[in-house]
Amino acid sequence: MWVRMLDEDPGQPHTHRDPSSMRGAVIVLAVLGVTSGEALHLIHLPATRTVAENAPPATLVHEFSVNLSVSLSPVMPGFPMVANPSPFTEAFRVNRLSGTDFEVVTSGKEQLDFETGPKVFDLQIYVKDDVGVTDLQVLTVQVTDVNEPPQFLGNLAQGLNLYVTERTNPGFIYQVEAFDPEDTSQNVPLSYFLISPSKNFRVSADGTLFSTTELDFEAGHKSFSLLVGVRDSWNLTASTTLRVTIVNINDEIPRFTSPRREYSIPEEVRPGTIVANITAEDPDDEGVPGHLLYSITTVSSYFVIDQLTGTIQVAQRLDRDAGELRQNPIVSLEVLVRDRPSGGQENRIQITFTVEDINDNPATCSKLTFSIMLTENAANGTLLLDLNKFCFDDDSEAPNNKFNFTTPSGAGSSGRFSQRPAGSGRIVLTADLDCENPSNIAAGNAYKVIIQVQDVAPPHYKNNIYIFIVTSPENEFPLTFDRPSYVFDVSETRPARTRVGRVQATDADFPQRSVLYSISSGGASLQHPNIFWINPKTGELQLVTKADHETTAVYTLTVEAANGEDTSSATVTVNILGENDEKPICTPNFYFMAIPVDLKVGTNIQNFKLTCTDLDSSPRSFRYSIGSGNVNSHFTLSPSAGSNITRLLLASPFRYAGGLDEIWDYKLLIYITDDNLLSGRTKAEALVETGTVTLSVKVTPHPTSIVTPVPRPRITYQILRENTYSSSAWYVPFIITLGAVVLVGLLGSLMVLLAKAVYRHCSSVTRKDKKHLTKKEDRKTVKKEAVVQSVQMNTVFDGEATDPVTGEIYEFNSKTGARRWKGPLAQLPNWPEPGPQPGGTAAGRQ
DSSP states (O other): OOOOOTTOOTTSOOOOOOHHHHHHHHHHHHHHHHHHOOOOEEETOSEEEEEETTOOTTOEEEEEEEEOOTTOOOBOTTOSEEEEEESOOOSEEEEEOSSSEEEEEEOSSSOOOTTTSOSEEEEEEEEEBTTSOEEEEEEEEEEEOOOOOOEEOGGGGGOEEEEEETTOOSSEEEEOOEEOTTTTTTTOOOEEEESSOOSSEEEOTTSEEEEOSOOOTTTTOOEEEEEEEEEOTTSOEEEEEEEEEEEOOOOSOOEEOOOOOEEEEETTOOTTOEEEEOOEEOGGGTTSOOOEEEEEOSOOSSEEEOTTTOEEEEOSOOOTTSHHHHHOOEEEEEEEEEESSTTOOEEEEEEEEEEEOOSOSOOEESOSEEEEEEETTOOTTOEEEEGGGTEEOOOSSTTTTOEEEOOOBOTTTTTTEEESSTTSOEEEEOSOOOTTOHHHHHTTTEEEEEEEEEESSTTOOEEEEEEEEEEEOOOOSOEEESSSEEEEEEETTOOTTOEEEEOOEEESSSSOOOOEEEEEEOOOOSSOSOSEEEOTTTOEEEESSOOOTTTOSEEEEEEEEEOSSOEEEEEEEEEEEOOOOOOOEEEOSEEEEEEETTOOTTOEEEEEEEEEEOTTSOGGGOEEEEOTTOGGGOEEEESOBSSSEEEEEEOSOOOTTTTSOOOSEEEEEEEEESOTTOTTSOTTTSOOOEEEEEEEEEEEOOOSSOOOOOOOOOOOOBOOOOOOOOGGGTHHHHHHHHHHHHHHHHHHHHHHHHHHHHHHHHTTOOHHHHHHHHHHHHHHHHHHHHHHHHHHHTOOOOEEEEOTTTOOEEEEOTTTOOEEESSOGGGSOOOOOOOOBTTBOOOOOO
8 A cells, every 4th residue: 555644745855753653654544545545646747758849659758657546446448548738739648558557658640840839738647447536647748849951842842843045144043942940930041052063053052043154945955954952050951953944935926726616515524524625836846846835815614724735624514504504505715825935926716615405414303202191081182292393303405304203103002192194293192091991000001102203305314202191090989998897806915016907998099099097096005095006008907015905805996098189997996805914913922920839730820811813813713832941841721722812721740859850940932823723724725824922930949938928019011122124224234334344443543553652651661660550451350340241231121020929020131031120139038048959959039
């Protein structure tokens, strides 16, 4: 277990403390840690770490561990996690190395850039275990700068084509520019240079490209490839290629060589399709294909021309049925051709494109799914739907924009729906929709009609139209029970949730609605507002609790059924069948008697009689027997059966002198059974219940002297104490036991600390002090004896009886047999010590 001293700063060095006090504090905190369970902790956090910019994914940032709680509950899956990073970022994640070891690495989802992004991130590392204990610490990540080489931007990074006309005076050609994340932000200039030296070109330190000679196309200097480099202040370099092309000068107007000027193209040609090829030639090229540039001067979004080849392509969708092409399908363009060099010659030509309509739009409808509700009494010929109000074709010209409708079809709709006239799209009802009609019931009183709308012109595009027709039922028949009344029988011994019977109500209307059942009246008892429950869906009647035949033998219930439209009620009579489920109850339940040793056989002992009652048995149905305790069969009950009253008789004399009897105190367990007179039913079929009574009989020997007792009124008190415990209150002993365990643990810890302190203190005392310690031990012994005495005084005496010899009243415990005199012992008469009896010892007062 990990324990930290309360007054110890984790970031400061340890100071000297008394070891014993430290151990005591650790023990107390350990015990408190056990009770609280809050020991989950992140180790090696908080912390500050650095990571280089542009670090690749899975770069290690920091490693840490998790100290589990004392319950050793593992860390939940998905934890630890980075929660609420500041500023927000997804550049980091947590990887699991083992059960308690983890690492923070870069995720690769975001690039760390020192120059453009945040330089410090505060990551909150959040951990949680299976029992819900959490911890949160902060990991600060600082992004460090890494020197990066210069970069050429845009097209210059991939190389650049430069064009220079021939015979141009030496001088400026192009300004080369590069970017360095470090030097540019600090206004430190970059240094440019030519990697491959050239006598025709040079690059200044600031990146300016100059021509050093006059360039002559006819002399063979048609193009040059220059490798330009750039260097930053850290001596890192980058390079790119400049391709310098010398442009020939010409003075002739280009001539168009393509013969066509008018083109017809169908609509919906895919963008990128070549629809025309405009060609031209330059006389200055002397038979060699010239470098001509083509362009369209007319504003048009439908076509583009390749400036080098003159091919005209479709730039976007050509939809003859929408936009400006629906009004005017003719598109006119002016094509311009010119020499490549600036200051050259040019020529123009007019061409025309006609966009032709095709059947590319299927006939469709603004709605393709319709739901119609009809009453079951709707008349034949009723117009259900006119599809012409919803259907259309977007094609611009006939016959491409014409359509019709196919014959209706669909499962269960045959003969019930049709078009009038055929193909018109007017759907009418042609048969009855009675919900009680067997054929309509088979179709579920719901119909699906499928009609296709299709083009007249090829390729005859089609669209399915789905019409769902549902019949709305009308309430034509009442809700009735299958019987006007019900009679059910149930035994009073049946437990709760026993099925009593089932009622059922139906409605001839279709579709049938679900019926809900309820008990509107009846079924109450003195202890329960209703001992019956009916399943609202099935109508099954069940017991909520056990019924008692002796309390109520017949229940009359009113059960109501409802289906949202109608209600109906029926009478339910439930007969509670009586069973022998009650035990005999006798008074007194416990009795103490003292008899002399020479009591005459057949004597009714102290005129004792036992009176028994049973709620479900007749007074003549009892049978009595003596169970344990009747040693040598000295006692008997009369009568033993057939009456609710019986008496205890002495059946045989005591023979202590001959050694046959040795017991002076008898504890008799009397069994009372109510199965004696069950004529007409076999014992296997009958339910038998048995009650018990406990009698305590004390045999007193002859006293050596006779003391006339003072008569006192004989009063017998019977006190019944009962502990009631409900199984639903299981948590009460659990909480008490748990609290006691925690309290014992705390007290044990404090006792250990106290014992250690006493041991250290007593190590230096004298022998005289040891004698004093002996006196303390004696006091501890006295204290233990006092505790024992207090336990004895807590005995509960729940009954009283009169001693037959002395007439004194004493109290007794009916379970343990413990007894004590009710009055002071000093007031009792002094009995002489009885002489020894053969076969046993004299019995004294207890």
